[in-house]
Structures are given as structure tokens and as C-alpha cells.
Amino acid sequence: MAVLEHLTWEGARKVGARLTTPLLPDDYLRLINPLWTTRELRGSIEEVIPETEDAATVVIRPGWGWSYEHHPGQYIGIGIQVKGKFHWRSYSVSSPPARTGRSIAITVRAMPEGFLSEHLVSGVAPGTIVRLALPAGDFVLPNPPPAKVLFLVGGSGITPVMAMLRTLDRRGTMPDAVLAYSSPTKERMIFRSELLAFSDRHPRLTLHERHTDLDGVMALDELDTLCPDWRERETWACGPGPMLDAAEEFWERAGLEKQLHLERFSLNFQGDGGEGGTITFLNSGKVAEVDGATTVLEAGENAGVGMPYGCRAGICHTCTLTLVSGKVRDLRNGDEFSDPNENVQTCITVPVGDCVLNI
Amino acid sequence: MAIADVKDYTHLTNEEVEELGRELDAIRAEIEDSRGDDDAAYIYRMIRIQRRLAVAGRATLFASSFPPAWVVGTAMLGVAKILENMEIGHNTMHGQWDWMNDPEVHSSTWEWDTAQPAEQWKHSHNYIHHQFTNVLGYDNDIGYGILRMAREQKWHPVNLGQPVYNALLATLFQWGVALHDLDLEAIRKREKDPKVMKKQLRQIGRKIRRQIGKDYLLFPLLTGPQLVSTLTANATANLMRNLWSYMIIFCGHFPDGAMHFTEEEIEDETRAEWYLRQMLGSANFEGGPLLHVMSGNLGYQIEHHLFPDLPSNRYSEIAVKVRALCAKYDLPYTTGPLHKQYGQALRTITKLALPNTWTSSDGPEPPAPIDRGRRGDDSRPIRRLETGNFTAHATA
Structure with a gap:
């Protein structure tokens, strides 16, 4: 017909x-079915699998509109309602990508100061509906992978690397790879048994465990003995901020910063700040005077406007609002937006002069 | 008589008014801090119930030529529309649920099941009506540009038809609300910017096409041979919603205790004085929990006007505190059963069809204002925050 x-x-x-x-x-x-909607990306918590005493893998079944073809190493945004309010965080996907999938997994360590990670690891019940943001991030492994690879990992920084290793394992494309993995103790080492099994199965994968409570933090110049050919390797590093700062400096000194890929879970604003100005929030009529370093989102929140927000890192677009007039600048790259009624991401933009937002 | 200075009317000193304002701020802060899972569960449950009712009503009407199915289906659809407009739509658009950070239940994205586009409603209602509540010449809700609702409004022979206009407004309330932000008064006085008007009319036209298409074309056609009976059922459901919301809204500011104000009052009004004006200008009605849910908790009109963006399910507990404050400061707290409140509004509509000299006022008489002089610019305090001030951007 x-x-x-x-x-x-x-x-x-x-x-x-x-x-x-x-x-x-x-x-x-x-x-x-709560997952039958494309209005917002949603997922349902299927299972919370304990990995260590303070870390767990959260298996999520995404609803309509999800793409399972993420690149190994990327992260997703996840919004969970706690005390009635949606809070957003980004976590690395620890499961390998799949063309047709049913679920994805993130692995989370409960941070003392992070109430959401704590909630995910210990308190979230299967069947809970969460909101999701599509996979994003440049911390990815190319396919095919480089011939020689070094993974430099601290603590829960293992999660994106795990997605990479699982992908290499599944595709049978494990290169000459060295994994230097630090964790306070053997017990707190996430994925330890799976990694040991990987290194048994793949002679080209070398695993260097470091238990920092016993042996102290690894100094980077130990690499010369641990992995003497590190200069020839493409390196992926993920872990606590100080470790990444040190790695950045170390590779720069060797003039090899192009071979180093970093994953930070905090924003690093490269662009210039704005000039600041007065932001008017249309529906509420509230007004905020801000400097060039305060994001539109923060300004709205400080003024008591019920601003929508998500990852707070320019990824998920939950915070997007219509800029009625005026100009804002993207803190990440200095791009400016000034078309009337243009949609802007409030979490990564600052006003350049006076502007009006439709909220 | 309209009030030019609420402080004089209530015989409170500046300090007492400011103290009252602080106590009301404290109530707000307490509710804001205690919003949580139960409140979120409440609005989600309400939305679930409303959508299921709508689906059940529409489904039942596929048998609408069978009279009992017509009655049940129409009733379910009518109740669904009432819930959607009042407890869910009106309150969500006020930002009562924005704190949940849920983009699906947020004032910036909500569109309601009525002919008025949400964007225009947020301007004419959230801003104009809530900021300038009951101020003559500012608040279009005093009679909606159609009825004469205050003795201060000049009488004209055309007002003689008021009982008829009122009946028409009640029946066609959805369409009256659709024109709310156009500001008929301004159009009549040729003060309206034609560009803004054109844009608004386009918006309204688009919304109306979709609303009419759904209720009077697509669903009747879908039910095939029952086309006519589905059409009458949908029209009746809309009429139910029209009459009900009209009545609830007329109980908010037109019963006898609710007062009007002149523009002198808002000249240099403080936040606390704004609170006071909201209390004096609004009227509650009494009833059980079901009545309050069905009326979008607007039976707590006083509380809603004090805290338009706090979740409606909390108004009943706020009301206890506000009432205690009224007793403490010796302020009137206008309330009564629904039929009494609406009866008073209806009587005012009828009386004011006639010139003032033919009738007597039923409202409380305020004393003559005491001249205390004007405040200087520097001592003029910050105005209200929750409703803010709109600029031409809103509509241009």
C-alpha cells in the first residue's frame, strides 16, 4: 500500500x-515503560556490582535514542534524582562499545566529598530511572591502536583505560602495551583480577601494579627502569589531578607532550574570560551583575533563578537556554555567540557586556 | 475605596511591616530547605494520574455514541484537563518545580493544554498579575478588560450588560485566557505595538490550530461513526474545564475582603509591603484536599500570591503559619466556603453593572490615607524578586 x-x-x-x-x-x-521516550535520554539501573569495598560497576540499560557505539575511553553524563533534585556527573564508560547493545556500564568510586558517587555505589536501587547524556570526550584509543602503548593509571582512573583494554581484548588487537597502575592497596585495586587474567592471556600486555600504601607513590623517573622505552610509546594517563599535572610536566620536559593523552574530570578553561556585564533573566526579571569569570549558569544560580543544569562541563546541553540579546563567550575556546534568540550552553559561557536570557 | 498605602490601612508601623516581611521570608526559606523526595513524588504522581485519566477518557470516547460511555469519557477528560491546567500547568509555569532540575517539568519548557501559549501566560500572569496584583490600571485581572470589578473603575452604559459578559466569559474562558496577554485595554486605547501584537496573534493562532485540531477534528474523526458524539464530548470536557477554572479564578481576588490599590501604593513599595498587598488583595476558600487539588491549590490564593514559586502541595502547611501571622499582626485573612466566595464575586459583577450611586459597597472601607511624605530615591528599597520585571523583550 x-x-x-x-x-x-x-x-x-x-x-x-x-x-x-x-x-x-x-x-x-x-x-x-519509562524508557520509551526520546524527550530526554534516560536509562534504568539494572545492577550495581561491587568491585572493591568503595567502588562499584553500575550497569545501566539506556532507553530510546541511545547510541552504543561510543569510543573506548569516553565518558557519559548521568543525572540522578536525590532528594527530589537531579544532580549530574560524568563517569567513564567501562564497558566496551558495541554495535547493538543492551546496556552500558560505568565504574564509580565513592569519593568522601562526592555524595553522588557515594549514592551510586551504595544506595541506588535497580530499576531507578536516571537521565543520561551521550558519550563524549577525546580521551580515546584510535582503531587500529598504535604499535606501542603505555597506560599510566592512578586509582579509579582505570575506568576509561579498562574500556580500552576490553576493546583490545575483544577485537584481538592488543598492541605492545604497558599498564602502570597505582592504587593504595591490593584490595582497593579496581578490576585487579580481570587485569591479571588479561596479562596472562596477552603476552604483549605487561602489568605493573603499585600499591602506594606500601611502596609509596610512583615517581615518574622510575619509568626509565619500569618501562625504559616509554619515550617511544603513545601514552594515555588518567588519575588524580596532581598525578596528571606531574605527567604533563614530565612529558613536556622530554619534549614529547604530543604523545601524552590526558583525562581530567574537571574543566580546564583555555579561552579568555568575558568582560562581564549585567545578565537579565527574562521570565523572573532577576538581574545579575557578573565579572568575566562567572559563568551564566553560576550567575543565575546565585541570583536564585531555577536554572537547568547538567554536567557543568559543556557536554550534555541540559543547561542550554535562549540568549534573547547580548553576547556570551565560550570559556573553552573563546567562541562568541550573539545572534538574537541563539541557544547557548550556560555552564561554559560568560557574558560579554549586557545580555538577556529567556528563563 | 482603593487603598493608596497599605501600611496606613493596616495601621502597622514601618518596623512592624518589615518584621512581618522577615517572618514571611523565613517561611519561604524553611519550605525551600525542606523540598525533597515527597514533593517530587507528589508532582510526578499528579502528572501520572492526569495523563492516565486523559488516555482513559479519550479511549472511552471511542464508544461515545453509547450514552454511559459518553458521560464517563467526558467526565474523565474534563477532570484531566482541569488537573492539567490548574495543579500541573499553572503551577509548573510559575517555576514551582524548577528546583527539581528536571527538564521535563520545568517552567522554561512547559506548554499547557489550553489555547493560551505558555510564553504569553508567563508574561501576563506571572509577571503583570503577580507583580501588580489588584493595582488599578496595572493589573488586567481586575475584570480582564471586559468586566467592571472595582468601584473606582469608571462606569459606562456598556457595563449594563455585565451579567451577560460574565456568562460568556465563563463559558468561553479558554478563549478569554488566550487573549490575556494581548491586553485588550491597550489595544482599545491604540497603545499596543502592532509588531508585538502580530507576533502574539501568530503564536496564539498556531496554538489554537493545534488545540482545535486535536479536540474537534482528529479525535472525532478517529472515532469514525461516533464523530458527532465524540465532538460533543470533547466540547463538553472543555466547557467543564472552562466553567471550573473561571469560578476558581474569580474566587481569588473578587470576594468582598480582597482589596484594590491605587498606583500610589506601588510607588516605592518595599518587599514587605508587597507581601502585605498580596495578603490584602487575595482571598482563599475552604474545602477538603480533593477540592484543593482540583483547583490547583488556588484555594490558598493568599499563600500562592505570597510565594508563587513554592510547590503547591505545601500551601496547606504554609497557610497555617500565614494565618497565625495575620492573627499576630491583626490583619484580615479573607476566606470562606467556595459558594460564599463565588457568590460575593457574582454579586459584585451584578452590582457594578450599575453606576456607583445606585448601589452600596460591600468591601471594607479603608481610612483616609495619612500623608507621610515620599521616600527619597536613596532610601527606596529593592522591589520584589520572585516575579521580576519584564521588558519589551518578552513580547517583541
């Missing part, structure tokens, strides 16, 4: 929306 030939998913959705206006068909479908 000619009609059926033209019947597409999108077309059906459009017709459905005429019936459900002002809502979308998704708003009703999710009453049947």
Missing part, C-alpha cells in the same frame, strides 16, 4: 504529536 510505504517512524510520531499536543506521544508511552 502506498500509504504504508511512506509510513516512517518520524512520520508516525508527528501524527501522534497532533493527537497528544501540547505533549508528545513519548509523554504517554513512558507511562507504559
Whole structure:
């Protein structure tokens, strides 16, 4: 039938929306199954698998609209409702990518100061609906991988590296790889048994364990004995901030910074700040005077505006609002946005002069 | 008589008014700090119930030529529309649920099931009405540009038709609300920017097409042979919602105790004085929990006007505290059963169809204002925060 030939998913959705206006068909479908909606990316917690006493792998079944083809090493945003309020964090995906998947896994260590990680590791019940942001990040392994690789890992920094190693394992493309992995104790070493099994199976993978409570923190010049050819290797480093700072400096001194890939879980603003200015929030009429270093999001929150927010790192676009007039600058790269009614990400932009936001 | 200075009217000193303001701020802070899982569960449950009712109503109407199905389906759809407009839509658009950081239940994204586009509603209601509540010449909700609702509004022979206009407004309330932000008064006086008006009309037109398409075209057609009975059912559900929301809204500011103000009052109004004006200008009604849910908790109109962006499910507990404050400061707290409150509004509509000299006022008489002089610019305090000030950007 000619009609059926033209019947597409999108077309059906459009017709459905005429019936459900002002809502979308998704708003009703999710009453049947909470994952049947593309309005927001959602997932359902399937399982929380303890890895160590303070870390766990959280298996999530994403809903409609998810792509399982992430690059090994990328992270996802996850929004969890705690005390009625959605809080967002980014965590590395620890499961390997798949063309057709059913679930993804993130591995989280409960941080003393991080109430969300604590909540994920110990308190989140299977069946809990969370919000998700698509995989992102440049800390990825190319395919095929370089011939010689060094992974420099501290603590829960193992998670993106684990996704890479699992991918290499599954694809059978393990290169000459060295993994220098530090953790306070043997017991707190996430994925230890799986990594030992990997190094048994893959003669080209060398695992150097370091238990810092016993042996102290690894100094980078120990690399010369541990992995004498480190200068020839493409290096991926992930771990605590001070470790990454040290690595950056070390590789720079060797003039090899191009071979070093870093993953930081905090924003590093490269662009110039704005000039600051007065931000007017249209619906509430609240006004904020801000300097060039305060993001539009922070300014709104300080003024008591109910700003939407997500990852706070320019990834998930949850915080996007319409800039009615004025100009804002992206703190990451200095890009400026000034078209009337342009959508801007408030978490990574600062005002350049006076501007008006539609919220 | 309208009030030019609420402090004089209430015989409170500046310090007492400011102290009252601090106590109200404290109530706000307490509620803000205690919002949590239960509140989120409340609004999600309400949304779930409303959507299920809507689906069940529409589904039942596929048998709408069978009279019992018509009655049940219409009732479910009507109740769903009432819940959506009042407890869910109106309150979400006030930002009552923004604190959850849930983009699906947020004032910036919510669109409601009525002909008025959300964006225009947020301007004409959240800002104009809530900022300038009951101030003559500022608040269009005093009669919506159609009815004469205050004795200070000049009488005109055209007002003689008020009982008829009122009946029409009640029946066609959805369409009256759709025109809310157009500001009929301004159009009549030719003060309206034609560009803004064109944009607003386009927005309204688009929304109306979708609303009419759904209720009066697509769903009736889908039910096939029952086209006509589905059409009448949908029209009746919309009428139910129109009459109900009209009545609830008329109980908010038109019962006898609710007062009007002149623009002198807002001249250099402090935040605390704004609070005071909201209390004096609004009226509650009494009833059980079901009545309050069905009226979007607007039976707590006083509390809603004090804290328009606090979650509606908390108004009942706020009301206890506000009432105690009214007793402490010897302030009126206007409330009564729904039929009494609406009866008073209806009587005012009828009376004010006639010139003032033919009727007597039912409102409380404020004393003559005491002239205390004006405040200097430097001592003029910051105005309200929750409703803010709109600029031409909102509508241009």
C-alpha cells in the first residue's frame, strides 16, 4: 500500500504529536515503560556490582535514542534524582562499545566529598530511572591502536583505560602495551583480577601494579627502569589531578607532550574570560551583575533563578537556554555567540557586556 | 475605596511591616530547605494520574455514541484537563518545580493544554498579575478588560450588560485566557505595538490550530461513526474545564475582603509591603484536599500570591503559619466556603453593572490615607524578586 510505504517512524510520531499536543506521544508511552521516550535520554539501573569495598560497576540499560557505539575511553553524563533534585556527573564508560547493545556500564568510586558517587555505589536501587547524556570526550584509543602503548593509571582512573583494554581484548588487537597502575592497596585495586587474567592471556600486555600504601607513590623517573622505552610509546594517563599535572610536566620536559593523552574530570578553561556585564533573566526579571569569570549558569544560580543544569562541563546541553540579546563567550575556546534568540550552553559561557536570557 | 498605602490601612508601623516581611521570608526559606523526595513524588504522581485519566477518557470516547460511555469519557477528560491546567500547568509555569532540575517539568519548557501559549501566560500572569496584583490600571485581572470589578473603575452604559459578559466569559474562558496577554485595554486605547501584537496573534493562532485540531477534528474523526458524539464530548470536557477554572479564578481576588490599590501604593513599595498587598488583595476558600487539588491549590490564593514559586502541595502547611501571622499582626485573612466566595464575586459583577450611586459597597472601607511624605530615591528599597520585571523583550 502506498500509504504504508511512506509510513516512517518520524512520520508516525508527528501524527501522534497532533493527537497528544501540547505533549508528545513519548509523554504517554513512558507511562507504559519509562524508557520509551526520546524527550530526554534516560536509562534504568539494572545492577550495581561491587568491585572493591568503595567502588562499584553500575550497569545501566539506556532507553530510546541511545547510541552504543561510543569510543573506548569516553565518558557519559548521568543525572540522578536525590532528594527530589537531579544532580549530574560524568563517569567513564567501562564497558566496551558495541554495535547493538543492551546496556552500558560505568565504574564509580565513592569519593568522601562526592555524595553522588557515594549514592551510586551504595544506595541506588535497580530499576531507578536516571537521565543520561551521550558519550563524549577525546580521551580515546584510535582503531587500529598504535604499535606501542603505555597506560599510566592512578586509582579509579582505570575506568576509561579498562574500556580500552576490553576493546583490545575483544577485537584481538592488543598492541605492545604497558599498564602502570597505582592504587593504595591490593584490595582497593579496581578490576585487579580481570587485569591479571588479561596479562596472562596477552603476552604483549605487561602489568605493573603499585600499591602506594606500601611502596609509596610512583615517581615518574622510575619509568626509565619500569618501562625504559616509554619515550617511544603513545601514552594515555588518567588519575588524580596532581598525578596528571606531574605527567604533563614530565612529558613536556622530554619534549614529547604530543604523545601524552590526558583525562581530567574537571574543566580546564583555555579561552579568555568575558568582560562581564549585567545578565537579565527574562521570565523572573532577576538581574545579575557578573565579572568575566562567572559563568551564566553560576550567575543565575546565585541570583536564585531555577536554572537547568547538567554536567557543568559543556557536554550534555541540559543547561542550554535562549540568549534573547547580548553576547556570551565560550570559556573553552573563546567562541562568541550573539545572534538574537541563539541557544547557548550556560555552564561554559560568560557574558560579554549586557545580555538577556529567556528563563 | 482603593487603598493608596497599605501600611496606613493596616495601621502597622514601618518596623512592624518589615518584621512581618522577615517572618514571611523565613517561611519561604524553611519550605525551600525542606523540598525533597515527597514533593517530587507528589508532582510526578499528579502528572501520572492526569495523563492516565486523559488516555482513559479519550479511549472511552471511542464508544461515545453509547450514552454511559459518553458521560464517563467526558467526565474523565474534563477532570484531566482541569488537573492539567490548574495543579500541573499553572503551577509548573510559575517555576514551582524548577528546583527539581528536571527538564521535563520545568517552567522554561512547559506548554499547557489550553489555547493560551505558555510564553504569553508567563508574561501576563506571572509577571503583570503577580507583580501588580489588584493595582488599578496595572493589573488586567481586575475584570480582564471586559468586566467592571472595582468601584473606582469608571462606569459606562456598556457595563449594563455585565451579567451577560460574565456568562460568556465563563463559558468561553479558554478563549478569554488566550487573549490575556494581548491586553485588550491597550489595544482599545491604540497603545499596543502592532509588531508585538502580530507576533502574539501568530503564536496564539498556531496554538489554537493545534488545540482545535486535536479536540474537534482528529479525535472525532478517529472515532469514525461516533464523530458527532465524540465532538460533543470533547466540547463538553472543555466547557467543564472552562466553567471550573473561571469560578476558581474569580474566587481569588473578587470576594468582598480582597482589596484594590491605587498606583500610589506601588510607588516605592518595599518587599514587605508587597507581601502585605498580596495578603490584602487575595482571598482563599475552604474545602477538603480533593477540592484543593482540583483547583490547583488556588484555594490558598493568599499563600500562592505570597510565594508563587513554592510547590503547591505545601500551601496547606504554609497557610497555617500565614494565618497565625495575620492573627499576630491583626490583619484580615479573607476566606470562606467556595459558594460564599463565588457568590460575593457574582454579586459584585451584578452590582457594578450599575453606576456607583445606585448601589452600596460591600468591601471594607479603608481610612483616609495619612500623608507621610515620599521616600527619597536613596532610601527606596529593592522591589520584589520572585516575579521580576519584564521588558519589551518578552513580547517583541
